[in-house]
Amino acid sequence: xxxxxxxxxxxxxxxxxxxxxxxxxxxxxxxxxxxxxxxxxxxxxxxxxxxxxxxxxxxxxxxxxxxxxxxxxxxxxxxxxxxxxxxxxxxxxxxxxxxxxxxxxxxxxxxxxxxxxxxxxxxxxxxxxxxxxxxxxxxxxxxxxxxxxxxxxxxxxxxxxxxxxxxxxxxxxxxxxxxxxxxxxxxxxxxxxxxxxxxxxxxxxxxxxxxxxxxxxxxxxxxxxxxxxxxxxxxxxxxxxxxxxxxxxxxxxxxxxxxxxxxxxxxxxxxxxxxxxxxxxxxxxxxxxxxxxxxxxxxxxxxxxxxxxxxxxxxxxxxxxxxx
Amino acid sequence: xxxxxxxxxxxxxxxxxxxxxxxxxxxxxxxxxxxxxxxxxxxxxxxxxxxxxxxxxxxxxxxxxxxxxxxxxxxxxxxxxxxxxxxxxxxxxxxxxxxxxxxxxxxxxxxxxxxxxxxxxxxxxxxxxxxxxxxxxxxxxxxxxxxxxxxxxxxxxxxxxxxxxxxxxxxxxxxxxxxxxxxxxxxxxxxxxxxxxxxxxxxxxxxxxxxxxxxxxxxxxxxxxxxxxxxxxxxxxxxxxxxxxxxxxxxxxxxxxxxxxxxxxxxxxxxxxxxxxxxxxxxxxxxxx
Numbered sequence: 001x002x003x004x005x006x007x008x009x010x011x012x013x014x015x016x017x018x019x020x021x022x023x024x025x026x027x028x029x030x031x032x033x034x035x036x037x038x039x040x041x042x043x044x045x046x047x048x049x050x051x052x053x054x055x056x057x058x059x060x061x062x063x064x065x066x067x068x069x070x071x072x073x074x075x076x077x078x079x080x081x082x083x084x085x086x087x088x089x090x091x092x093x094x095x096x097x098x099x100x101x102x103x104x105x106x107x108x109x110x111x112x113x114x115x116x117x118x119x120x121x122x123x124x125x126x127x128x129x130x131x132x133x134x135x136x137x138x139x140x141x142x143x144x145x146x147x148x149x150x151x152x153x154x155x156x157x158x159x160x161x162x163x164x165x166x167x168x169x170x171x172x173x174x175x176x177x178x179x180x181x182x183x184x185x186x187x188x189x190x191x192x193x194x195x196x197x198x199x200x201x202x203x204x205x206x207x208x209x210x211x212x213x214x215x216x217x218x219x220x221x222x223x224x225x226x227x228x229x230x231x232x233x234x235x236x237x238x239x240x241x242x243x244x245x246x247x248x249x250x251x252x253x254x255x256x257x258x259x260x261x262x263x264x265x266x267x268x269x270x271x272x273x274x275x276x277x278x279x280x281x282x283x284x285x286x287x288x289x290x291x292x293x294x295x296x297x298x299x300x301x302x303x304x305x306x307x308x309x310x311x312x313x314x315x316x317x318x319x320x321x322x323x324x
Numbered sequence: 325x326x327x328x329x330x331x332x333x334x335x336x337x338x339x340x341x342x343x344x345x346x347x348x349x350x351x352x353x354x355x356x357x358x359x360x361x362x363x364x365x366x367x368x369x370x371x372x373x374x375x376x377x378x379x380x381x382x383x384x385x386x387x388x389x390x391x392x393x394x395x396x397x398x399x400x401x402x403x404x405x406x407x408x409x410x411x412x413x414x415x416x417x418x419x420x421x422x423x424x425x426x427x428x429x430x431x432x433x434x435x436x437x438x439x440x441x442x443x444x445x446x447x448x449x450x451x452x453x454x455x456x457x458x459x460x461x462x463x464x465x466x467x468x469x470x471x472x473x474x475x476x477x478x479x480x481x482x483x484x485x486x487x488x489x490x491x492x493x494x495x496x497x498x499x500x501x502x503x504x505x506x507x508x509x510x511x512x513x514x515x516x517x518x519x520x521x522x523x524x525x526x527x528x529x530x531x532x533x534x535x536x537x538x539x540x541x542x543x544x545x546x547x548x549x550x551x552x553x554x555x556x557x558x559x560x561x562x563x564x565x566x567x568x569x570x571x572x573x574x575x576x577x578x579x580x581x582x583x584x585x586x587x588x589x590x591x592x593x594x595x596x597x598x599x600x601x602x603x604x605x606x607x608x609x610x611x612x613x
Binding site: 114144147150193209210215 | 506509512516517520524605606
């Protein structure tokens with residue numbers, strides 16, 4: 001009887017906070033039935049909002065995240081459900097932000113899209129081809145540029161690394177390096193080592209190094225979170241400019257509402273873990289550059305803040321992201 | 325005068341001073357700069373000088389000069405030993421032993437270390453043995469080394485190899501282990517294959533750890549060559565120590581001890597110099613000097 005009630009409540013509310021204290025067989029069974037009920041509840045349109053249902057079928061999305069579920073740890077004991085059925089279509093050329101509180105699995109999702117980690121169930125496909133490992137067309141940018149860069153190589157050599165391992169003809173190296181270092185405004189520092197650069201410059205170098213191999217998708221994992229507010233604003237303008245100029249697709253992970261509104265075409269809102277899902281996808285059709293004091297932008301900010309509030313309370317993370 | 329000293333302090337603090345006061349104070353500022361420039365050098369000289377003075381007082385007034393020969397007496401003993409080449413020969417022999425054992429030890433340890441650091445199965449298989457064997461210091465291995473290799477050069481090479489191997493091995497494994505995952509993934513995205521990531525990213529990332537391990541191993545080699553030569557050799561600085569002890573020549577013992585100090589210090593300096601010249605770019609995030 002109790003089991004029926006649990007199953008019913010799991011199905012109807014999407015509640016995913018079942019904790020196992022007892023490891024008896026019946027509880028294990030009960031738990032898997034609950035998981036099944038949760039999976040079934042995915043069909044419920046009030047819990048899940050499929051993002052691109054309005055899109056005509058001929059427009060195949062560039063990246064398709066399909067029912068991705070990620071469970072860490074053992075199959076029965078000590079397992080942690082990080083992602084619980086993520087559905088997301090990413091269109092070619094768009095700027096998509098994944099927004100959610102700390103620990104909601106944004107980075108896990110990005111790592112799965114990058115091919116660093118495998119989804120437990122579900123799939124991610126690029127141009128219709130399932131992703132199995134890291135690929136040249138998807139370039140990841142890390143928050144800590146200092147550890148992502150090669151500290152023993154100069155600025156120029158860092159960019160050259162990608163060209164070398166991709167076997168770009170030697171004759172083109174200098175031209176490509178010149179182009180991308182100029183794009184990120186580092187051509188005057190080409191012979192410096194990363195340790196001699198400021199935080200913002202290191203991040204620009206990481207971007208130049210990634211762009212030089214001409215990826216189709218830029219995957220950015222809170223790349224500006226460690227920068228000071230002023231540098232971060234400059235980097236926002238700079239990233240938008242590069243994105244508009246190169247026409248690539250960007251998937252940008254952040255926990256900062258203001259950052260998401262400043263940058264994105266669409267914001268994918270993620271719920272707090274365990275068992276994160278994409279709760280809502282918000283289209284932003286405001287002209288760039290976006291001013292956060294603009295009433296429309298401010299309204300959007302409060303709307304998103306309101307959507308995040310229950311999650312923030314649940315994750316006991318009360319700090320409101322500052323307007324930067 | 326008191327006014328002048330105050331103004332000098334201000335300008336030493338890096339503030340722009342008044343132009344008229346500048347010429348009068350230039351001498352004092354200059355002396356301050358001199359002090360700043362030669363601070364380390366003069367303090368080091370003072371440190372050695374004070375030690376010599378203390379040593380002299382100890383030997384002349386507090387203890388028997390036979391037990392602790394005064395510094396001047398030691399230098400007087402050292403000069404003919406250096407001129408005749410006797411001590412240089414011992415130094416050359418000990419140095420050769422250290423360098424051969426150290427070089428082969430480093431080579432073996434780095435080769436095995438990068439493999440163990442990368443291959444989890446291999447690591448878990450070898451780690452327990454390493455964790456047990458590394459407590460056998462080279463000194464503990466002397467008796468068996470003499471039986472295995474005799475008192476010739478081979479036993480000394482083996483003992484230095486033994487000491488170097490475990491220190492460098494453990495550091496290499498730790499370095500490879502700690503190569504940032506973000507850096508490896510970035511290289512993967514850029515298009516590097518598994519072998520390329522290993523050679524072009526993981527090993528350079530481990531370089532600071534490997535070099536630090538080598539420095540520690542170099543110091544330990546200098547410490548373990550002496551007991552090895554005292555117990556099982558017919559040449560080298562350790563043998564000089566042992567022979568002088570048998571003949572109760574305390575001043576010659578002190579010459580040998582001072583030689584070890586100077587030699588170890590000099591070799592470490594040379595090591596740092598080479599690292600700074602050749603490996604500087606790999607050490608950017610760990611300061612060696």
